[in-house]
Amino acid sequence: MSQSITYVRDGFIEAEKPPTSDSSAFAWIRHNLFASWKDSLLTVIALAVLVYYLPKAIDWLFVSAVWTGTDRTACLTTDQGGQLPAGWSGACWAYVNDRFVQFMFGSYPRDQLWRPLLVAGLFVALLVPFLIPRVPRKGLNALLLLVALPLVAYVLLLGGYFGLRHVETSLWGGLMVTLIISFVGIVMSLPIGILLALGRRSSMPILKMVCIGFIELIRGVPLITVLFMASVLLPLFLEPGNNIDKFLRALIGVSIFASAYMAEVIRGGLQAIPKGQYEAADALGLNYFHKMTFIVLPQAIKLVIPGIVNTFIGMFKDTSLVTIISMYDLLGIVKASFGDSGWITPVTPLTGLIFAGFVFWIFCFGMSRYSAFVERRLDKGHKR
Amino acid sequence: MALADTRTGSSEPPKVSLLYNPALRSVLYQVVTLVVIVGAVWYAWNNVVQNLARANMSAGFGFLNSRAGFDIAQTLIAYSSDSTYFRALQVGLLNTLVVAAAGIVTATIVGLLIGVGRLSNNWLIARLCTVYVEIFRNIPPLLVIFFWYLGVLALLPSIRTIFQHLEENPDAIFFISNRGIYMPAPIFGEGFGMVVGAFVLGIVAAIAFTIWANARQRATGKRPPVLWVNLGLIVLFPILVFLVMGSPLSLDYAVPGSFNMRGGMSIGPEFLALYLALSLYTASFIAEIVRAGIRGVSKGQSEAAFALGLRGGHTTRLVVLPQALRIIIPPLTSQYLNLIKNSSLAVAVGYADLVAVGGTILNQSGKSIEIIAIWMLVYVSISLITSLFMNWFNAKMALVER
Numbered sequence: 121m122s123q124s125i126t127y128v129r130d131g132f133i134e135a136e137k138p139p140t141s142d143s144s145a146f147a148w149i150r151h152n153l154f155a156s157w158k159d160s161l162l163t164v165i166a167l168a169v170l171v172y173y174l175p176k177a178i179d180w181l182f183v184s185a186v187w188t189g190t191d192r193t194a195c196l197t198t199d200q201g202g203q204l205p206a207g208w209s210g211a212c213w214a215y216v217n218d219r220f221v222q223f224m225f226g227s228y229p230r231d232q233l234w235r236p237l238l239v240a241g242l243f244v245a246l247l248v249p250f251l252i253p254r255v256p257r258k259g260l261n262a263l264l265l266l267v268a269l270p271l272v273a274y275v276l277l278l279g280g281y282f283g284l285r286h287v288e289t290s291l292w293g294g295l296m297v298t299l300i301i302s303f304v305g306i307v308m309s310l311p312i313g314i315l316l317a318l319g320r321r322s323s324m325p326i327l328k329m330v331c332i333g334f335i336e337l338i339r340g341v342p343l344i345t346v347l348f349m350a351s352v353l354l355p356l357f358l359e360p361g362n363n364i365d366k367f368l369r370a371l372i373g374v375s376i377f378a379s380a381y382m383a384e385v386i387r388g389g390l391q392a393i394p395k396g397q398y399e400a401a402d403a404l405g406l407n408y409f410h411k412m413t414f415i416v417l418p419q420a421i422k423l424v425i426p427g428i429v430n431t432f433i434g435m436f437k438d439t440s441l442v443t444i445i446s447m448y449d450l451l452g453i454v455k456a457s458f459g460d461s462g463w464i465t466p467v468t469p470l471t472g473l474i475f476a477g478f479v480f481w482i483f484c485f486g487m488s489r490y491s492a493f494v495e496r497r498l499d500k501g502h503k504r
Numbered sequence: 505m506a507l508a509d510t511r512t513g514s515s516e517p518p519k520v521s522l523l524y525n526p527a528l529r530s531v532l533y534q535v536v537t538l539v540v541i542v543g544a545v546w547y548a549w550n551n552v553v554q555n556l557a558r559a560n561m562s563a564g565f566g567f568l569n570s571r572a573g574f575d576i577a578q579t580l581i582a583y584s585s586d587s588t589y590f591r592a593l594q595v596g597l598l599n600t601l602v603v604a605a606a607g608i609v610t611a612t613i614v615g616l617l618i619g620v621g622r623l624s625n626n627w628l629i630a631r632l633c634t635v636y637v638e639i640f641r642n643i644p645p646l647l648v649i650f651f652w653y654l655g656v657l658a659l660l661p662s663i664r665t666i667f668q669h670l671e672e673n674p675d676a677i678f679f680i681s682n683r684g685i686y687m688p689a690p691i692f693g694e695g696f697g698m699v700v701g702a703f704v705l706g707i708v709a710a711i712a713f714t715i716w717a718n719a720r721q722r723a724t725g726k727r728p729p730v731l732w733v734n735l736g737l738i739v740l741f742p743i744l745v746f747l748v749m750g751s752p753l754s755l756d757y758a759v760p761g762s763f764n765m766r767g768g769m770s771i772g773p774e775f776l777a778l779y780l781a782l783s784l785y786t787a788s789f790i791a792e793i794v795r796a797g798i799r800g801v802s803k804g805q806s807e808a809a810f811a812l813g814l815r816g817g818h819t820t821r822l823v824v825l826p827q828a829l830r831i832i833i834p835p836l837t838s839q840y841l842n843l844i845k846n847s848s849l850a851v852a853v854g855y856a857d858l859v860a861v862g863g864t865i866l867n868q869s870g871k872s873i874e875i876i877a878i879w880m881l882v883y884v885s886i887s888l889i890t891s892l893f894m895n896w897f898n899a900k901m902a903l904v905e906r
Contacts, residue, residue, distance in 0.1 A: 152625065152626065152627035152628075153626060153627060153628060155625055155626070159625070159626045162624075162626055162628075162629050163626060163628050163629070166628050166629060166632055167628070170632075323530070324530045324533060324534050325534070326534040326537060326538055327533065327534055327537050330537060330541065336884075337880065337884060339887075340880075340883055340884035340887040340888065341845070341879065341880050341883040341884060341887075342845035342846065342848035342859070342883060343845075344848045344849070344851065344859055345848070345859065345876060345879045345880055345883065348863075348866075348872075348876055348879075349876050352866070352872040352876070353872055353873060353876060355555075356551065356552050356555045356556075356872065356873070357548040357551055357552060358548075358551055359551060360551060360554045360555050360558055433642070437642075437643070437644040437645070438644070440644040440646045440647060441646060441849070443646065443852065444646075444849075444851055444852055451644065451646060451647055451650070455650060455654075458654065466659065469650075469654040469655050469658070470651075470654075470655040470656075470659075473647060473650055473651045473654065473655050474655075476647060477643050477647050477651070480642065480643055480644055480647065481639070481642045481643055484641070484642035484643070485638065485642045488641070488642065
């Protein structure tokens with residue numbers, strides 16, 4: 121009976137030809153681009169699309185683009201009131217060039233720009249050795265980066281101490297705000313996330329339920345609702361007449377949101393640690409605190425570093441949502457500049473968004489490459 | 505201490521301070537947690553009451569029955585500015601569900617194609633798919649929405665151009681403008697219900713036929729022509745009924761009004777921007793999940809299938825995909841949930857979803873606590889229902905271990 125089942129062959133197929141050892145460029149092309157008629161068709165279509173659109177895109181972005189100019193007339197065609205020939209379309213980089221400082225720092229007082237620049241320099245100086253595995257003294261480095269730097273940055277950026285002029289947070293903006301919000305989110309979410317993850321795995325029912333409830337509620341709702349909650353409800357929850365800073369509210373919202381996601385990543389790490397490790401710690405007579413800080417957490421966090429970096433990437437992208445509660449991060453300030461009468465042209469929005477997208481992309485792509493690098497390194501450790 | 509006990513030979517447990525009793529400690533910790541939480545809630549509630557009293561406002565959901573007073577551009581159910589706030593929220597929820605459902609379907613299809621494309625032997629296709637994934641994965645979804653809304657859709661021809669175009673080609677029925685896509689709307693005449701009934705009947709019959717065909721294949725080894733019979737049942741049968749009923753369907757064409765197109769069916773640029781951005785953004789993540797899933801099935805599985813004489817299509821459908829799905833479904837679920845949550849970015853371009861409508865109500869009535877509570881409740885419910893469904897699907901697909 122099984123003979124008649126349709127998907128069983130009843131004859132022999134021809135033996136395949138022996139593999140050729142042809143390694144010429146022509147053979148590579150035939151093997152990788154024209155292996156079968158379907159492949160050939162796909163290749164031809166893809167090539168046609170590329171040949172048609174790629175030159176156009178390059179032309180729009182670079183060749184026809186306007187690089188210099190001081191106001192909108194530089195990027196307008198003659199019938200729109202500018203000097204460019206009719207039918208012109210291209211990127212208006214002159215506008216990005218003109219607004220660059222604003223895109224980076226918002227309305228931060230121009231004579232005080234050394235302060236954010238100094239913070240940025242310190243940040244890079246502490247971050248680079250932290251990320252290179254060979255550099256020693258990681259503990260001290262982490263302490264400086266995650267504890268000392270935020271304090272220094274707070275004093276430097278906000279001012280009001282040591283004769284520094286006070287700069288209100290409403291003047292902050294641009295990439296600076298994007299970086300501050302995501303960095304604070306990262307620094308706050310790690311400890312809170314660890315506590316929540318431990319709470320979720322604890323054997324105390326009430327503690328466990330509180331942690332599960334918090335994590336699942338925050339993970340079940342969009343970030344916007346959490347941001348709205350922080351910006352609208354937080355003032356209601358505090359003492360009457362309080363005047364809690366808008367920037368601080370956004371920071372609290374983002375931190376709460378990031379903590380819930382971080383907790384789940386860390387829980388994954390905790391679950392991956394063999395039970396023997398917990399039992400060995402118990403057998404040595406370590407108490408809960410020592411067991412976690414010396415035995416379990418170091419291993420668990422090392423396991424989930426890629427997951428943690430992925431959470432950072434997600435958070436970095438999500439900071440753009442503060443635009444909606446009318447704060448000016450990079451995306452917010454770029455979008456706000458579209459309405460700037462000095463630079464209203466048909467190509468301004470596209471140019472500005474491509475610029476903002478490129479900046480976001482550089483950061484996120486860099487982080488994802490780093491995460492892949494760590495993953496490979498950890499993999500090696502396990503194989504050995 | 506244990507050593508000391510054995511020496512003296514006493515069988516009594518060692519005397520330990522009550523402070524070190526694990527059970528008592530755990531109770532103590534939980535009581536402290538509870539006290540802190542209750543205290544915080546009591547403190548917040550107290551402040552809310554005082555703050556509301558100061559602003560001369562009351563709490564409660566009674567406001568949901570008062571008149572909304574604002575218009576919504578895209579509504580699926582009857583709504584006017586005289587409807588209640590509650591009705592407005594229903595419209596918003598439906599709009600959220602529509603854009604989320606459309607986005608999930610498109611993102612799955614595009615993600616599947618891109619994910620398979622990245623594994624293709626064709627070097628060019630694999631590279632192009634990689635470029636797509638690396639670009640969209642690393643850009644905020646909000647930026648992609650703005651890109652479509654402000655960068656692309658806003659540059660489409662204006663309504664005035666459409667009017668001119670219509671004067672030159674009076675037969676045109678399908679228009680794309682910067683105010684959206686216009687197309688004829690179907691008007692269902694009498695007897696169209698029969699066609700729908702025939703369609704449903706066709707689907708039921710097709711399922712029954714497939715079950716019968718499978719049973720027959722198992723019994724005799726012969727496979728009836730399932731595809732053709734099912735196509736006939738699902739497509740041909742309703743068309744026949746449609747013709748028999750005398751084509752009970754007419755079209756309402758979009759015609760130029762004074763400032764805008766009138767009649768017909770239109771899809772606004774807000775919806776298009778949100779839908780395209782959500783689909784393309786999520787597709788890049790789904791592509792990675794699909795790729796990981798297919799690579800997770802060991803090559804020996806497909807080689808074994810080939811050795812058994814299964815053809816390429818059968819190998820994919822019967823051997824590789826069922827195993828890949830087990831790896832794919834859990835992360836896919838969280839991507840679907842992300843897409844649903846990201847649909848709340850609608851508020852940035854003014855598509856009237858739950859958050860956008862709720863935001864308008866919040867600004868009008870100042871009922872912030874109630875609105876945010878409704879948002880959270882609705883989104884948590886949608887998330888729970890989606891993950892319940894996907895968990896069920898996952899359990900169905902899971903490896904049956906004996």
